[in-house]
Amino acid sequence: GQNIDQPTEMTATEGAIVQINCTYQTSGFNGLFWYQQHAGEAPTFLSYNVLDGLEEKGRFSSFLSRSKGYSYLLLKELQMKDSASYLCAFRGSTLGRLYFGRGTQLTVWP
């Protein structure tokens, strides 16, 4: 079956770097996604990895190791507006269904 796990909560201070980990188990794999969700809003797409390695997009980077079933989201130069829930999800096949983790609530303190 499919399983995905990420920490429930994390805290960090403004200007710092934080790494949010995600582990998954699946028989089929077609990509790992990270979404950001602010309280009361819809999830918005942050990053996509399908091959091993690091994808960098501004202050956000995402890493994937398919052999380990592991990904992380790295947020640099944290800002107060980065306080949000971060959702890890994998796609089991090209058809498109996503399997979501429960989300990591990140709180950034001044």
Added chain:
Amino acid sequence: DAEITQSPRHKITETGRQVTLACHQTWNHNNMFWYRQDLGHGLRLIHYSYGVQDTNKGEVSDGYSVSRSNTEDLPLTLESAASSQTSVYFCASSEFGGAGTEAFFGQGTRLTVV
């Protein structure tokens, strides 16, 4: 600009009533999904569709139904609303394939069953 919209944004209904939540997308995506989000559970898949006339059950489909008569719409019906169905409902759409096929989410519908 293409978008995905849900209506209503907020709904209060009584136990036992039938309720339909609308989802409309102008991305021309084949895939459409309905999720519910509750504290401690994250996003859980209710039903999904990979194209017109195609519907599939997700992990929490009991008490819900969908139909896909065109590409743009996937309405979600609660046959007989129960208090356990009080939740925030998100509709999403995506295309098949790899890079650039992330799911786009609607703004959500907050449903309260009293």
